[in-house]
Amino acid sequence: MTVGTDEQIAQWKKEKIVGIIGLGDMGQLYAEKFSEAGWNVVACDREELYDSLKEKYANAKFTLVQDGHRVSRVSDFIIYSVEAANIDKIVGLYGPSSKINAIVGGQTSCKRPEVLAFERLLPSDTKIITVHSLHGPKVNTEGQPLVIIDHRSNDNGYSLSLVDSIMSCLKSEHVYLTCDEHDKITADTQAVTHAAFLSMGSAWAKSETYPWDAKDNKWQGGIENVKINISLRIYSNKWHVYAGLAITNPQAHKQILQYATSVTELFTLFIDHKKEELTERIMKAKEFVFGNHTGLLLLDDSLLDEFSLSEKGRNSINSVPNSHLSLLAIVDSWYQLGINPYDHMICSTPLFRIFLGVSEYLFLTPGLLDKTIDAAIDDKAFRSIDLEFVVAARKWSSIVSFESFDLYQKQFDDVQKFFEPMFPAATKIGNDMIKKILAHSKK
Ligand SMILES: NC(=O)C1=CN([C@@H]2O[C@H](COP(=O)(O)OP(=O)(O)OC[C@H]3O[C@@H](n4cnc5c(N)ncnc54)[C@H](OP(=O)(O)O)[C@@H]3O)[C@@H](O)[C@H]2O)C=CC1
Ligand SMILES: O=C(O)C(=O)Cc1ccc(O)cc1
DSSP: OOOOOHHHHHHHHHHOEEEEEOOSHHHHHHHHHHHHTTOEEEEEOOGGGHHHHHHHTTTOSSEEOSSHHHHHHHOSEEEEOSOGGGHHHHHHHHGGGOOTTOEEEEOOSOHHHHHHHHHHHSOTTSEEEEEEESSOTTSOOTTSEEEEEEEEOOSTTHHHHHHHHHHGGGOOEEEEOOHHHHHHHHIIIIIHHHHHHHHHHHHHHHTTOOGGGOTTOOSOSHHHHHHHHHHHHHHTSOHHHHHHHHHTOHHHHHHHHHHHHHHHHHHHHHHTTOHHHHHHHHHHHHHHHHTTOOSOOSOOGGGGTTOOSSSGGGOOTTOOOOOOHHHHHHHHHHHHHTOOGGGGGGGOOHHHHHHHHHHHHHHHSTTHHHHHHHHHHHOOTTHHHHHHHHHHHHHHHHHHHTTOHHHHHHHHHHHHHHHGGGHHHHHHHHHHHHHHHHHHHHO
16 A cells, blocks of 8 residues: 555645545445545535535535536546446546546446546546445445556556545555456456345245245245345345446356356256266365365354344244255356455455355355255255246346346346335344454454
């Protein structure tokens, strides 16, 4: 990290202005954190919202202005914190107003399209240093990875040092990558994680199942609570975050397709009762992904029993063995694609670490994988929901490959409606669960 000296930072705090275009969840987080740390921050959202936002931010430490022109004209570091699908349009609108020699960056989750928009639409004197906080707006920024991409600065590190210094108040771990490195890693980690949890939610919604309430004790105990809480957490969020991340990243299409293929092929082995073939395939994947694993597991199932949306979900004693198709398939996908998920830990989101944690738990807890394979082959209890899961995984993969934002939103909204009544409870319990998991995995 190339943070300036204390004197340098004190001087910059007097001279420099940080601009934020888009005061949604992430823009607001940055505007508040930077201004609380003593930086001068100027921010805007859509022009038509200015009057109502004036009231909302009347006591804020940052200055609200009407539009992105007013942010761009005065700011030394401008951050576009807007929907990925609109980055071209919005940079096209305000980019030409950028202050001479300003540093420009963005928060969108896939960097190649963002950087192409900057190269095409910004004045050539501007510098491009872009960022990506690898966590959602409600997670404590401290210790989380923050990717910084110095794409075009050519000033011997001066601009990078200014960006590092501004960002340092988040207390995140700065990770320096190129935009292609960033997009490859986030395709391997985030995109496929979301595909799995989106597919779980779709499968439950299609079969009209609230899993925490299932009469046949199917989704009880820690691992199941993780699946349910993370899936609902994603569906309680804004669809465009997940759509943008997957659709605008061509490298993500391949990962999501492989996930859908692994889901389909494993399910076919289940229904064909090909136990030997299934076991061999899963053991190969286990050896590839977890063969060198030593030390503690990232997660402890019993630690998570309490985080259920229902009373009975807190007790895993009577739960029936699950085929865990979603988890077998992610490990199989990593194997098929030659991805070692532990290589990406320095650049991972909380949801990815949790997904890896539950997969690790399934594969490395003595006896659990055998019990899971037995259930997958012999037990029909999960057949129909596994079938819905196959359909859902394939559907999400097609939507992403066809790059259809409209279909993505429609599919997301349908499931969101189904789970909506549970969102307040799920958000609370999900936040507590994530806090506990993150504290545990730090140890
Ligand atoms: N949420 C998350 O967990 C994370 C999101 N990201 C990425 O960060 C970016 C922002 O995400 P997030 O804050 O969650 O999304 P939000 O939808 O909450 O924020 C985007 C904001 O930009 C506003 N906006 C749209 N057009 C303009 C404009 N012309 N001028 C000014 N503001 C405008 C939007 O208004 P309106 O809603 O009216 O369109 C909205 O308030 C996205 O690209 C997302 O993918 C990155 C890391 C984490
Ligand atoms: O942790 C996750 O995967 C999230 O869902 C939050 C999130 C969403 C988008 C990003 O670009 C980064 C983090």
